[in-house]
Amino acid sequence: MQDEEPPQLLDVSSSDEAGPSRDVYDRPKIPLTLLTGYLGAGKSTLLDYILKEEHGYKIAVCMNDFGDTTDIEAKSLTLSDPSSQSTTTEFLSLPNGCLCCSFKDMGIAAIEEMVANAPGGIDWVMVELTGVADPGPIVRSFWANEEMGDLILDGVVCVVDSRNVLKQLAEQREGDEINECQKQVACADVILLNKLDLVTPEQMKEVESTIRTINPTLRVHHTTQSKAPLSDLFNLRAFSDPTALTSTRPTTNHNQNNDHDHSSDNCSHPSHTQTHTNGISTILIPLPVLNQKQYFKLNEFLESILWDNKYPISKKPSPEILRSKGYIQLDDGREYVLQGVADLFELKELPGSEQKEGQGQGQGKVVFIGKNVGEEVKVALREFVGI
Structure with a gap:
């Protein structure tokens, strides 16, 4: 794992239209x-x-x-x-x-x-x-x-x-x-x-x-x-x-x-940890409004558990994550959406969110779906991000 390059984040450019995204030639996808x-x-x-x-x-x-x-x-x-x-x-x-x-x-x-x-x-x-x-x-x-x-x-x-x-x-x-x-x-x-x-x-x-x-x-x-x-x-x-x-x-x-x-x-x-047969489970972690430093720490946490398969502080192996989703608010008014599949993820800014300070779309949250996902993930995230 030490010699491998980490997967690259996807392009985080935003579309200004509600329909399918368009390329540089304005051709509909x-x-x-x-x-x-x-x-x-x-x-x-x-x-x-x-x-x-x-x-x-x-x-x-x-x-x-x-x-x-x-x-x-x-x-x-x-x-x-x-x-x-x-x-x-x-x-x-x-x-x-x-x-x-x-x-x-x-x-x-x-x-x-x-x-x-x-x-x-x-x-x-x-x-x-x-x-x-x-x-x-x-x-x-x-x-x-x-x-x-x-x-x-x-x-x-x-x-x-x-x-x-x-x-x-x-x-x-x-x-x-x-x-x-x-x-x-x-x-x-x-x-x-x-x-x-x-x-x-x-x-x-x-x-x-x-x-x-x-x-x-x-x-x-x-x-x-x-x-x-x-x-x-x-x-x-x-x-x-x-x-x-x-x-x-x-x-x-x-x-x-x-x-x-x-x-x-x-x-x-379900709102928090829910476990099903064979260890597959889901956890929803509520997030307060984050400052810029906490947002960067959240991104670092995601890189650690999704790319390196370990918690950033304890270095213990993290659960196998199948899907990641989330909604994040920053104190400067910006809003981001998390979307992830296995070790590939992106944090994408909502279009025009910097113009809507104080008008968020609800409480921030991150959802992880995978094998043996539980309270340990929540505790580790909150400790590392500082919330």
């Missing part, structure tokens, strides 16, 4: 959504809905492989993968303006080329991950990769099977490792608690409470057959526009019969 979820959760059903419905969006859906969801009459085309001399990637151009492509081992450069050559242009790109994939390294790769070109990571959407997710979350792994389902929930920005029609209101309440215990920063939607307005899934700007992270939204019920009442008032929302 195309949002890319990563779709995760355990086997049988309903990802294919969601993709089938996107590919068949007349929703008004031009979406490129990159699937792991062709299956039942691509049994649609359409023109078949081929695209060479620039990362491989021998691999070609088929995709279907659909009547509703969408594209569906096979995604076996296709790299970011190939997705960028496909989008650039798509007839009529593309509004969004959705990339399906395998049901047993750990989304963390993939999210990190898409977020930090400079080859994204016209693409920009928009957010992570997770679909879960509400009937079986509690059992999936409790599955044990060798060495008490965090299992795939837990990692998928922890890394998500939006979650669809699917198969609402197969559970009782009491069961759904327990499912949502457990899900929010693992990741209290989620935007939660209850769905049947994975159907939710696409406006709830896209243009999240979770990795590009920090203002998208400063507000919380209540649970949304998309059950057509509306028989279940799962409003956020009926579900428990």
